[in-house]
Amino acid sequence: DVKVTQSSRYLVKRTGEKVFLECVQDMDHENMFWYRQDPGLGLRLIYFSYDVKMKEKGDIPEGYSVSREKKERFSLILESASTNQTSMYLCASSLGGAGNEKLFFGSGTQLSVL
Amino acid sequence: QKEVEQNSGPLSVPEGAIASLNCTYSDRGSQSFFWYRQYSGKSPELIMSIYSNGDKEDGRFTAQLNKASQYVSLLIRDSQPSDSATYLCALLGGYQKVTFGTGTKLQVIP
Numbered sequence: 001d002v003k004v005t006q007s008s009r010y011l012v013k014r015t016g017e018k019v020f021l022e023c024v025q026d027m028d029h030e031n032m033f034w035y036r037q038d039p040g041l042g043l044r045l046i047y048f049s050y051d052v053k054m055k056e057k058g059d060i061p062e063g064y065s066v067s068r069e070k071k072e073r074f075s076l077i078l079e080s081a082s083t084n085q086t087s088m089y090l091c092a093s094s095l096g097g098a099g100n101e102k103l104f105f106g107s108g109t110q111l112s113v114l
Numbered sequence: 115q116k117e118v119e120q121n122s123g124p125l126s127v128p129e130g131a132i133a134s135l136n137c138t139y140s141d142r143g144s145q146s147f148f149w150y151r152q153y154s155g156k157s158p159e160l161i162m163s164i165y166s167n168g169d170k171e172d173g174r175f176t177a178q179l180n181k182a183s184q185y186v187s188l189l190i191r192d193s194q195p196s197d198s199a200t201y202l203c204a205l206l207g208g209y210q211k212v213t214f215g216t217g218t219k220l221q222v223i224p
Contacts, residue, residue: 041216043158044214045211045214048209048210048211058211090157101206101212103212105159
């Protein structure tokens, strides 16, 4: 089974801190994604990557950046955390290609910014 | 207009009934569509994918796609309390980007 591991289940940070959320997948997947999930707003795509060192903005990239130096690892960075970034963050990966679009999700990181 | 639209619900159905979940999308170029199920406190998991117009059946689940009407639906036959969850409609865009709707909460009443 594909395993997508997120480094922390719960995280509490202060406003203005730089925050790193790490995600690692173990199945050599090409594509990796970062979503945030908020009540009533569903899953919103922040950034995604279709190859090492390649990144694309999703629907809500403002205030975030990403890094993919190795194929298995995709990091989400909050340069200066703000209270409106309090949310559940979900990482996902997919093999890619026709018929291989299935997303495998990590268990999520609940981030609270105080 | 949002890229993927769903009624947030909750949709309540009695046990054994058919649950019908609907989704509309705005991009006529979209070709691949998915239904994910998310239990409370858990991550989403894929239950159905559909690429062609018509119906696709998998056990108690049937996905329906109508590209002309830009409409995707999921039918759950013989609904069980264990089907109570939020169902997320999603579509595939460029560069393998997957966009989700806000989800419909389904409650199956015993």
